[in-house]
Amino acid sequence: MKRYSLFSLAANALRGQDDWPPAWRNPAPQGRYDAVIIGAGGHGLATAYYLAKLHGMRDVAVLEKGWLGGGNTARNTTIVRSNYHLDANAHFYEFSMKLWEGLSQELNFNVMYSPRGVLNLVHTPADIEAAMRRGNAMRLNGIDAKFLSRDEISAWIPNLDCSPDARFPILGGLLQPRGGTVRHDAVAWGYARAADALGVDIIQQCEVTGIRIDNGAIAGVRTTRGDIDTPRIGIAVAGNSSRVAAMAGIRLPIESHVLQAMVSEPLKPVLDTVVTSGAVHFYVSQSDKGELVMGGDLDFYNSYAQRGNLPKIEEVVAACTALFPSFGRLRLMRTWGGIMDMTMDGSPIIAKLPVRGLYMTGGWCYGGFKATPASGYVHAWTIARDEPHPLNAPFMLERFAAGRLLDEKGAGPYPWAH
């Protein structure tokens, strides 16, 4: 791997930028690997990177049916945060935040982590109490949290409608200052380049069509590019976890749902933080290209279509123009959809599955992107040691039958309600 540095950038600038080697190889699959990771999105690539870096497992392949980083890694709204209430979620996502903070240096790849803050608006007195409670829980877990008054928010974000007669009156907000955004594509590229440099084979255009099991243990995978023997498989295909787990005869407590996001036309800097509202389920930030990146609720029906319908777009835009009246003059430039693994309690599954040598990280609901580094870290740990890391032990598959649910919202076993 050619390291990126001020010197290498300057040297290549003088030579017309034609001296860069490819950032990763494009190898053909071998007949056998010590471990196979299914899915070359952020989670799968991070898993392979930490397997090679921290556990000495370099004979690893990452199989990808399309191109790397082309699924949900490219479709999210790039927000990172750890503002969770339940201990297991708070500890896990805070570990992820700490990895984000050092990730550009770790990977020698600029992932453009921008700690611009994530602000959750509150609109009712009950909202205030819930936000205070969550903020206090976060601080007890060592996570930064600050309650802002309406006047503080109004002074900071002048285009937000903080007037008392607003459609959704703003009474304050809970801010996580270290939350923010990360360039999502760079996360996949950075992990791919660093994993490749450690000897990991990233094999694109190679779809897994079956999982081979011998005497209750993983024996290999069938793919569109031939069979591959391996004793360990890590599934990192959120959105399609049910389909891949079904290849091993496992049913999951997951439904696949479509979540849409959209961007406006680009404009000069108008918003230097991430603003969210749980009451209207809306979130917006401004990308470095100037687009306002917006999202809202699921479409609320099972889907694998990677596209949604217009009523949800209308809801997101209605919430946007109610909170930020001046944004009503913008035009939407693009909308798209991604498929979410919605679990029965709203929390992920990072676990050993009931076939020896089979592991998964998935069930990410709305929140997979921000978890990417920690998900890869603990998934790699679980694969290498055949036991969960303390941070993902609560995210076991057995928690549903055991009644140890991690239902942050208290919504019950209705996957689309989380």
Add this chain to the structure above:
Amino acid sequence: MMLIPCPWCGPRNQIEFTYGGDATVTRPAPDAPEAAWVDYVYLRDNPSGPHDELWYHGAGCRSWFAVRRDTRTHAILGSRPMDRPLKDGAVVNGARAPKGSA
């Protein structure tokens, strides 16, 4: 935009409806083993393709009914009242035939 065929009201805009999830799960007997209850409450086939699912026509006749819909394309393959079997590709009308007719 999905046009959902209500067995009683005919095709209507999706915004009139609320989703109710997988229509194939059935409630076990009260004395069924715990595994059957775990299966009923938590586990789903989550198919990529035709999916039988519940919808509620909240802004219309306020009835629950079942729809078969392809989760890969959102194409609706049929719908039926809760107590009638689905005929593939058909909307089974909920209205009973008037007395005396064939």
